[in-house]
Each structure stands twice: as C-alpha cells, then as structure tokens.
Amino acid sequence: MAKKVISINEATIRFAGDSGDGMQLTGTRFTEATAIVGNDLKTIPNYPSEIRAPLGTLAGVSAFQLMFGSQRVFTPGDLPDTLVAMNPAALKVHLKDLKKGGTILANANAFTDKNLKMATWETNPLTDGSLDGYTVYSMEMSKLVGKALENSDLTSKGIERTKNMFALGVLFWMYNRPIEPTEEWLRKKFAKNPSIAEANITAMKTGFNYGETTEIFTTSYAVEKADLPKGKYRNITGNVAVAYGLVAAAEKAGKELFLGSYPITPASEILHTLSGLRNHGVKTFQAEDEIAGIASAIGASYAGDLAVTTTSGPGMALKTEAIGLAIITELPLVIVNVQRGGPSTGMPTKMEQSDLLQAVHGRNSDAQIPVIAAQDPADCFDCAFEAARVAMKYMTPVILLTDGYLGQGSGPWKIPDPKKLPKIEVHHPDSSARGEDGFMPYARDENETRPWAIPGTPGLEHRIGGLEKENITGMVSQDPENHQLMTDIRARKVENITKDIPPSEIHGDTKGKVLVLGWGSTHGAIHVAVDRARNKGQSVSQMHLRWVSPFPSDLKAICDNFDEILIPEVNSGQLAMLLKAELIRPIHQLNKVRGEPFRAFEIEEKINEILG
Amino acid sequence: MSETTINVQDLNLTRKDFVPGNEVRWCPGCGDYSVLANMQKTLPVMGVKKENYAFISGIGCSSRFPYYMDTYGFHSIHGRAPAIASGVKLANPDLAVWIITGDGDGFSIGGNHMIHALRRNIDMNIMLFNNRIYGLTKGQYSPTSQLGMKTKSSPFGSIDRPFNPSAIALGANATFIARALDVDAKGLQESIKRSQRHKGASFIEVYQNCIIFNDGEFGALENKATRPDNALFVVHGEPMIFGKEQDKGIIMKDNHPKVVTLGGDWTEQDLLVHDETNPIITNLLLEMTFDPKNPTPFGVLRAVDAPTYDGMLVDQIKEVTKINGKGTLEDLFYSGDVWEVK
Numbered sequence: 032m033a034k035k036v037i038s039i040n041e042a043t044i045r046f047a048g049d050s051g052d053g054m055q056l057t058g059t060r061f062t063e064a065t066a067i068v069g070n071d072l073k074t075i076p077n078y079p080s081e082i083r084a085p086l087g088t089l090a091g092v093s094a095f096q097l098m099f100g101s102q103r104v105f106t107p108g109d110l111p112d113t114l115v116a117m118n119p120a121a122l123k124v125h126l127k128d129l130k131k132g133g134t135i136l137a138n139a140n141a142f143t144d145k146n147l148k149m150a151t152w153e154t155n156p157l158t159d160g161s162l163d164g165y166t167v168y169s170m171e172m173s174k175l176v177g178k179a180l181e182n183s184d185l186t187s188k189g190i191e192r193t194k195n196m197f198a199l200g201v202l203f204w205m206y207n208r209p210i211e212p213t214e215e216w217l218r219k220k221f222a223k224n225p226s227i228a229e230a231n232i233t234a235m236k237t238g239f240n241y242g243e244t245t246e247i248f249t250t251s252y253a254v255e256k257a258d259l260p261k262g263k264y265r266n267i268t269g270n271v272a273v274a275y276g277l278v279a280a281a282e283k284a285g286k287e288l289f290l291g292s293y294p295i296t297p298a299s300e301i302l303h304t305l306s307g308l309r310n311h312g313v314k315t316f317q318a319e320d321e322i323a324g325i326a327s328a329i330g331a332s333y334a335g336d337l338a339v340t341t342t343s344g345p346g347m348a349l350k351t352e353a354i355g356l357a358i359i360t361e362l363p364l365v366i367v368n369v370q371r372g373g374p375s376t377g378m379p380t381k382m383e384q385s386d387l388l389q390a391v392h393g394r395n396s397d398a399q400i401p402v403i404a405a406q407d408p409a410d411c412f413d414c415a416f417e418a419a420r421v422a423m424k425y426m427t428p429v430i431l432l433t434d435g436y437l438g439q440g441s442g443p444w445k446i447p448d449p450k451k452l453p454k455i456e457v458h459h460p461d462s463s464a465r466g467e468d469g470f471m472p473y474a475r476d477e478n479e480t481r482p483w484a485i486p487g488t489p490g491l492e493h494r495i496g497g498l499e500k501e502n503i504t505g506m507v508s509q510d511p512e513n514h515q516l517m518t519d520i521r522a523r524k525v526e527n528i529t530k531d532i533p534p535s536e537i538h539g540d541t542k543g544k545v546l547v548l549g550w551g552s553t554h555g556a557i558h559v560a561v562d563r564a565r566n567k568g569q570s571v572s573q574m575h576l577r578w579v580s581p582f583p584s585d586l587k588a589i590c591d592n593f594d595e596i597l598i599p600e601v602n603s604g605q606l607a608m609l610l611k612a613e614l615i616r617p618i619h620q621l622n623k624v625r626g627e628p629f630r631a632f633e634i635e636e637k638i639n640e641i642l643g
Numbered sequence: 644m645s646e647t648t649i650n651v652q653d654l655n656l657t658r659k660d661f662v663p664g665n666e667v668r669w670c671p672g673c674g675d676y677s678v679l680a681n682m683q684k685t686l687p688v689m690g691v692k693k694e695n696y697a698f699i700s701g702i703g704c705s706s707r708f709p710y711y712m713d714t715y716g717f718h719s720i721h722g723r724a725p726a727i728a729s730g731v732k733l734a735n736p737d738l739a740v741w742i743i744t745g746d747g748d749g750f751s752i753g754g755n756h757m758i759h760a761l762r763r764n765i766d767m768n769i770m771l772f773n774n775r776i777y778g779l780t781k782g783q784y785s786p787t788s789q790l791g792m793k794t795k796s797s798p799f800g801s802i803d804r805p806f807n808p809s810a811i812a813l814g815a816n817a818t819f820i821a822r823a824l825d826v827d828a829k830g831l832q833e834s835i836k837r838s839q840r841h842k843g844a845s846f847i848e849v850y851q852n853c854i855i856f857n858d859g860e861f862g863a864l865e866n867k868a869t870r871p872d873n874a875l876f877v878v879h880g881e882p883m884i885f886g887k888e889q890d891k892g893i894i895m896k897d898n899h900p901k902v903v904t905l906g907g908d909w910t911e912q913d914l915l916v917h918d919e920t921n922p923i924i925t926n927l928l929l930e931m932t933f934d935p936k937n938p939t940p941f942g943v944l945r946a947v948d949a950p951t952y953d954g955m956l957v958d959q960i961k962e963v964t965k966i967n968g969k970g971t972l973e974d975l976f977y978s979g980d981v982w983e984v985k
Binding site: 069212256259261266267275278279287289308311312314316318322330331336352489491493495 | 755971979
C-alpha cells in the first residue's frame with residue numbers, strides 16, 4: 032500500500048519512559064540519525080536524579096526531547112508534536128506538554144492495572160476516550176518484540192528491554208530516517224555480545240516494518256536538509272564540547288592539559304571525556320573532593336600545565352576559597368560550572384542559571400574574576416577555548432558557566448579546522464629573567480600580568496601564596512599602600528579583558544523599542560521569540576552576552592539605543608541586578624526557576640506585554 | 644619517580660644556596676628553627692638540582708616554612724597543601740615536592756587530603772610538625788592535643804580524644820613513615836634523606852616544641868639527659884635497644900611490647916627486631932607511642948615499595964599513546980558520526 036509522505040519544516044519529539052527503559056539512548060540514536068540526514072537540531076534530556084526510581088512511578092520517568100528542522104533550529108522545541116510514552120507514568124507526566132492534536136505512540140502492554148494505578152490514572156487513557164483530541168498509536172510493543180525474538184538466546188527480560196528499539200524503529204519510519212547508522216552502532220556497542228546487538232536490531236527493524244506495513248500508519252513525514260553553513264558537522268553535547276575546547280586550547284598553547292575534578296551531576300561527562308584522552312597527553316585527576324579538585328589544578332598551573340577544574344553549583348561553593356587563592360597568586364585556571372537547580376543539592380539533573388552572582392561576586396573580599404557563558408552546546412567549545420586563552424594571557428582564573436541544558440543537550444557542531452584555530456602565545460621566563468636583585472615574580476607587563484615562572488627553571492626560585500604580596504618583588508606585605516595597589520591591579524587586570532571582547536552583535540536593528548538581553552543558554556529561546564516578534568512587525572532586537580564579567584565596553588551605548596530592555600533568565604533576576612547597577616535604568620525581567628529552559632512563546636508573550 | 648639524581652659534587656650546592664635573604668619570623672626558641680636548619684643542610688647532598696625542589700604548605704606556623712627556603716615555594720590555604728602538591732607533582736614529575744604542614748593543618752582541616760595523598764602514593768614528601776597545639780591562632784587544642792589539656796578553647800580540659808598521626812598514615816597505607824624530634828639533628832637529617840630517596844608518598848612526623856603555647860609537651864624526649872631512657876630509635880634489621888647505657892630492650896610478651904633490661908634474664912636475641920617492611924612491627928611501634936610503660940619510637944618506622952600514582956600516570960599515557968597513536972585534534976573532532984553540508 033502506498034503511504035503518503037508529507038513534507039514538514041520542523042518537528043519536536045519527546046521520548047518518555049521509565050528510567051530503565053533506555054529513553055536517553057533512544058533519543059540519542061534518533062538524534063544521530065537526524066543529524067546524518069542533515070537537519071539542524073537541538074536536544075534536551077530530562078531525567079530524575081535517582082538512577083532507578085521505583086519502576087512505573089511518576090518520579091521515575093525519564094525523557095529526552097529534540098527538535099529538528101529544515102531551517103535553523105535554536106531550541107529543543109517548545110511543545111512536542113509527538114510523544115513516545117513507554118508506560119502510563121510517562122504519559123501522565125508529559126501529556127500536558129503535548130501540542131493540541133499531537134501524536135502519541137504508546138506501549139499498550141505497559142498499560143496494566145498496576146501501572147495505571149501507580150501513575151494515578153483511574154481508567155486506561157488509551158481506551159477510555161480521554162485522548163480523543165490526539166492521534167494515538169497504541170502498539171503492543173512488548174508483545175511484538177517478544178514474537179519477533181522468539182528464537183533469540185535472550186531471556187524474556189532481555190527481550191522486553193529491546194522494546195525501546197521497536198519504538199525507535201517506528202519513529203525512523205515515521206520521520207524517514209535511516210536505520211543503518213544505528214545498526215552499525217549497536218553492532219559496535221555490543222561487539223562482545225552479538226546476540227544482544229542482533230536482538231536490538233531485529234526489534235528496531237520490526238518497529239520500522241510495523242510502520243511500513245500495518246494499516247494503522249497512513250502518513251510519514253519528510254524533513255528536508257537544513258540550510259546550514261557549508262562544512263563538516265557532527266552532533267555534540269555541551270559537556271563534550273567543553274572537553275574538546277580545552278584539549279584544543281592546550282594543544283594550541285603547547286601545554287599539557289590537567290583536569291582536577293570530583294564527579295558531580297551534570298558536569299561529570301567532562302571528566303569522563305577527558306579521562307579517555309590519555310593519548311592526547313591529558314592528565315585527569317579524580318580528586319578526593321571538590322576542594323582537592325581545584326587545589327590540584329592550582330598546583331598543576333603553578334607547575335606549568337593548562338589547568339582546569341569542572342563542577343556544578345554545590346561544588347563551586349566548596350571551591351570558593353581556592354578560587355580566591357588562584358586570584359591572589361595570579362595563576363591561570365579554568366573553572367567550569369555546569370549549573371543546576373539549587374540551593375544546596377537542589378535539583379541535580381535540572382538546569383538553572385542561578386550561579387551567576389556566585390560566579391561574579393561569590394568570594395570573600397574584592398576578588399574579581401572573568402566570567403564567560405556559553406550560549407549553545409557547540410558554543411561550549413569556543414567558550415572553553417576562549418576561557419583557556421584569556422586565563423593564560425591575563426594570568427587569572429576564569430569561570431566558564433554552562434548549565435545542565437547545554438551540558439547534556441546537544442546540537443550540530445560545525446567542526447573547525449584544527450590548523451585554523453588560533454595559536455595561544457604562552458611565555459615562561461627563563462633564567463635570564465633574573466636581574467641583579469633577583470627574580471621579580473610580581474613584575475608587570477603591559478596588561479599588568481605577572482610572569483608565569485615555573486618550578487624547574489634555574490635561578491627563578493620564588494615563593495607565592497595566599498598572603499598579600501608586595502607588587503613586583505612578591506615579598507609578603509601587609510603594607511596599606513601596597514594592598515590598595517594590588518587590589519586595584521587585580522581589578523584592572525579583569526577589566527583589561529574588555530580589550531579582547533569583539534564588538535557585540537545585535538540580532539535585528541541596532542535601535543528600537545525593545546532589546547532582549549540575555550546570557551548563556553537562553554540564547555535559542557530568545558532568538559526564536561525575537562524572530563517571531565520581528566515577523567509580526569514589532570521593533571525588537573536581541574543582544575546576547577558572552578562575557579558577563581567584565582561586560583563588553585559597548586554594552587551601555589547599545590542599551591541606550593533602545594526604549595526598553597528585557598532580560599529573561601532562568602533565575603530570579605541576577606543579570607538584571609548587575610545590569611541595573613551598571614546602567615542605572617529600569618529593566619524588565621522575565622524570570623522562572625522551574626528546572627527547565629525557557630520556551631520561546633513565554634518570551635514572546637512578555638515582549639507583547641511590554642509593547643502593550 | 645623520574646626525578647633525576649645527579650652527582651652531588653657536580654651540583655656543588657651548599658646550605659647557603661637554600662637560605663633566602665629574608666628574616667625568619669618564628670618565635671625565638673621555636674622548634675621550627677632546628678627543622679629548617681636541618682632541611683637546609685640536607686638538601687644540598689641529595690643529588691637534586693636546587694630549581695627542582697618545590698615546597699608547598701598550608702596555613703599555620705610551620706606553613707611559613709617555604710618563605711624561608713630559597714627554592715620554589717607555595718604557601719597555600721589551610722589544609723590543602725597535599726592537594727596542591729599533588730597537582731604540582733603530576734604536572735611535572737621531575738620536581739622533588741615537599742609538603743610542610745602541622746597537626747591542625749594536616750590532620751584537622753586537611754585530614755581528607757592527607758589520607759588520600761598517602762593512599763595514592765604520589766611521590767612527595769610530607770613533613771608534619773606536630774606540636775599538639777594551634778600556635779598561629781594563639782593556643783587552642785588540636786586533634787593531637789592530649790585529653791584534659793587546658794587551652795584557650797578548653798579551659799576546663801580537653802574532652803577531645805587525640806589521634807596518632809603516624810598511625811593514621813599507616814591506616815592510609817602510606818609506604819614510608821618516619822618520626823623525628825625537632826632537637827635531634829641526626830634523626831631529622833636521616834628522616835629527610837630517606838624520605839627524599841623514597842619513591843612514593845613519604846610521611847615524616849616531627850615532634851616539635853611550641854615554646855609559647857605548649858612548652859615542654861615532649862619534655863622527657865626533648866631533654867638530652869632523659870631522652871635515651873624515653874626514646875627508642877629503631878633501625879631496620881636491628882634489635883630494639885634503648886637507654887642511656889643501651890641496656891634496655893623491647894620484647895613481645897602476651898601480645899604486647901614490654902621493656903626488659905638486658906644482662907640478666909634477657910639477651911639481644913630475645914628482643915624484637917625492627918622490620919620497616921612489616922606493618923605488624925610498624926603498628927606495634929605506633930601503639931607504643933602513648934603507652935607510658937614504653938619508650939616513644941623514632942626513626943624510619945615503615946618503608947615499602949609500591950607503584951606511585953605519578954609513575955602510573957606517566958606509564959598509562961605512554962601505553963595508551965602506543966596503542967592508539969598520538970591523538971590529534973583532527974582525530975578527536977571527527978570521532979563522532981560526521982556529515983557534510985555542501
């Protein structure tokens with residue numbers, strides 16, 4: 032039977048199931064296939080902090096969403112068009128987000144009385160008519176894979192576990208994606224256990240054929256290639272992009288990379304990625320705690336490595352004293368905070384942008400530090416590279432802020448030509464730097480940075496530390512004049528970085544009614560909202576901060592060209608607070624702290640409200 | 644691990660090379676002076692280039708030590724020296740890294756870093772100045788202060804049970820443990836030499852007198868006249884003998900160490916023989932520490948060979964590079980599924 036293929040511009044799919052149902056993996060495989068087809072895309076995982084919450088419960092639902100399209104895609108989509116619900120709990124949690132008239136793919140076998148009760152459904156929604164407004168494909172996935180794998184060596188439990196591959200196969204058919212890359216991937220992943228690989232492939236093909244042959248599916252969708260800039264691409268998560276950016280910076284600086292880190296959600300993937308790169312000379316040190324993570328990195332920096340520590344909010348709190356040490360000793364260091372919901376342990380697997388003030392000001396005394404924030408997963412590469420470059424050029428620790436949404440979400444990354452990445456100039460003085468009065472560890476260059484003299488260099492033996500030092504000589508000093516001078520120098524050094532910040536880009540007109548100003552991972556949602564507003568003829572532009580400390584020098588002039596400024600943030604108004612002090616003018620805020628990123632329509636509505 | 648040892652004559656270093664121009668600011672009579680002098684005396688003969696020494700400290704009186712050594716030095720933050728030093732050593736395994744710490748810095752605020760640095764067996768030297776008091780904050784009890792001790796923060800006597808740092812080092816599976824006395828130049832120099840030569844994490848506990856806040860804590864040991872009868876200096880492979888007349892020894896009786904007098908019923912053959920490689924002997928010596936019936940043991944209490952973290956890291960980098968080839972950015976960037984937009 033010939034089935035209809037409808038061409039669409041974009042689609043948003045959410046995979047939802049029990050924590051053990053393999054939804055993250057299913058979503059990732061769909062993403063890879065989609066990337067290979069050449070669509071632009073963005074993804075976001077959403078999973079509980081428990082590894083295996085009780086089976087079938089609302090708390091145990093794990094989800095993965097992606098949006099893909101034939102045009103540029105800036106967010107993982109507001110509301111999904113299609114929801115894959117592997118059990119009643121997944122349907123219960125996610126149905127409220129599904130677009131009106133959207134599509135539901137459900138595993139009918141999981142809708143047992145017991146599971147329905149656990150998910151607080153009084154009757155079976157698949158049969159009681161409550162889903163009448165949606166297109167529902169209720170499939171007996173467990174039963175179908177059971178039949179297809181009748182002769183497999185797998186246990187019945189093992190067979191049941193392949194049902195996610197069935198669902199994936201159906202979706203591959205529905206959205207006209209190739210199954211071969213996943214086939215190849217499964218064979219590689221289960222190379223030591225071919226029967227598992229083959230069972231999963233069979234389940235996936237069964238799903239694909241189910242779409243192709245059964246009468247219930249009448250339509251599939253085609254999404255054409257996106258018009259991305261020419262080049263080679265791969266899909267990348269923000270955490271992997273950070274790791275690659277650091278490796279690239281180390282190579283371009285001729286440095287060895289040292290990571291001191293303690294595992295923490297949602298930052299651990301940076302540690303995992305870097306610890307697999309021994310053949311790049313990467314030294315990873317899984318420290319005994321967060322403090323030792325940064326302390327070991329400070330030691331490695333003192334000894335001449337490009338040193339990094341990675342963490343999330345609670346870990347930042349623990350590292351605070353050591354950040355002060357890196358500031359006063361003026362050593363290069365990259366501190367990555369993959370932000371999550373707080374305070375305290377908060378919501379480890381949910382995103383938030385609420386560590387901005389902590390990054391900019393959260394230390395004892397006047398202790399300025401440059402802070403850079405990535406705007407999307409691919410941008411994490413550039414920001415990590417830039418953070419490392421600035422740290423070494425200005426002899427200062429630098430904080431890189433990403434968040435769980437960027438770190439674990441993914442998007443296409445236009446692979447840079449390694450040869451074209453800029454070289455990072457690093458200078459270590461040699462014995463000739465010793466003058467008649469000895470070596471001066473706090474001598475200043477034109478940027479007021481001090482020399483990075485490393486142990487092992489004859490004649491430059493010197494002492495540094497947390498006690499205030501006399502400028503130039505580096506002797507311990509409690510002198511009032513000197514402390515004022517050193518405090519001022521440390522502040523100027525950070526301010527100097529504005530010289531390295533290129534002119535800010537404005538999306539839209541450079542003058543107008545509303546400027547939507549953002550930082551970090553809100554970029555995509557703001558971009559979409561601003562585009563929609565502009566299409567309606569509204570006078571709205573977007574500016575996105577990459578450096579949040581120091582601010583770019585053209586910030587005030589740009590803001591002066593707009594009547595109103597709107598700052599959407601996934602916190603209670605932290606950039607707004609900094610900006611009000613900087614610009615001394617009223618600012619419209621859009622704040623939410625729900626553990627999830629903005630949806631474009633939320634920003635659109637706020638723009639409408641401001642414009643009346 | 645890969646510190647290159649050089650002919651001492653070729654280095655031509657003297658004590659003066661390790662003395663910087665600045666003034667030492669410990670209290671007059673402080674035990675730290677002796678430790679500093681013996682360090683400056685010993686390092687020139689170790690066959691290590693001056694520029695390859697790095698002294699890392701935390702916070703406390705003893706942690707000012709790096710300022711008084713004309714080597715690379717890092718006076719860091721409270722308790723974190725072992726973690727900072729770990730990074731220094733892993734960044735440059737050629738360095739001879741010394742950690743200077745105290746009983747508060749190393750075993751209170753920094754206890755976690757201490758046990759893990761020892762456990763990992765990173766090739767570093769940790770020197771603990773144990774004066775059983777907080778000196779820099781002007782006299783509060785420390786985790787090694789004895790029960791009942793009256794201090795500014797324990798005016799009615801400390802109810803905080805102390806622990807024995809060297810026993811913790813053993814519990815952390817340290818591969819080298821020595822104990823020395825601040826006034827005993829010979830013992831200090833021997834401990835420093837052995838520690839510097841040891842491949843792996845070395846731990847030296849120095850009993851150090853705080854003349855201001857805890858003077859006389861180690862009284863019978865500090866006093867030259869009473870020391871021989873109260874201190875047992877152990878030597879690997881030799882019987883445990885002590886006393887002014889070298890007439891006392893340690894035997895094992897009912898599973899406990901016991902002091903006996905040689906000459907009558909007991910001969911050297913009956914005595915326990917020190918074995919640096921046997922943790923049971925080390926443990927026995929450490930148990931004697933607080934036992935008033937037994938002398939306090941000093942010397943190298945433990946020395947065993949074990950793979951070092953820094954050595955294994957270097958080896959792993961070499962090994963993985965051999966198998967996978969030297970990684971390039973090209974390989975890395977293209978390690979996923981790649982597609983081309985034309």
